[in-house]
Amino acid sequence: MDICVDFDGTCTTHEFPRVGKDIGAVPVLKELVAKGHRLILFTMRSDNKEGSYLTDAVDWFKENEIPLFGINRNPEQTWTTSPKAYGQCYIDDCALGAPLLYNPELSHAPYIDWSVVRSFLLSKNL
Ligand SMILES: [Mg+2]
Secondary structure (H helix, E strand, O other): OOOEOEEEOOOOOOOOOOOOOOOHHHHHHHHHHOOOOOEEEEEOOEOOOEEEEHHHHHHHHHOOOOOEEEEEOOOOOOOOOOOOOOOOOOEEEOOOOOOOOOOOOOOOOOOOOOOHHHHHHHHOOO
């Protein structure tokens, strides 16, 4: 399965333009890759004259040894020019129903509760 994963508030706490803190995404994402799923980073971050914000996110995956299949697009997506990256699953802190944690000592904004995401994925045999 191709899984599109948001970055800020999803892989880490929300601290844009900086890379946020660990929230438990790494082992779950590694587990998904180990099971053969392909991850597509699907983020509003971009590189521009003010900063290499997208590269910072890509580097987070490299540093955590999590391979990416795509960055903001599915490389096998040739049948449409839509900017939406094709995936069968999207993990995003802004998604309706996404399980969130809020700890003001860790972050000013809610972030993905990866233990609930993991349990949900396992319940769907993913
Ligand atoms: Mg987000």
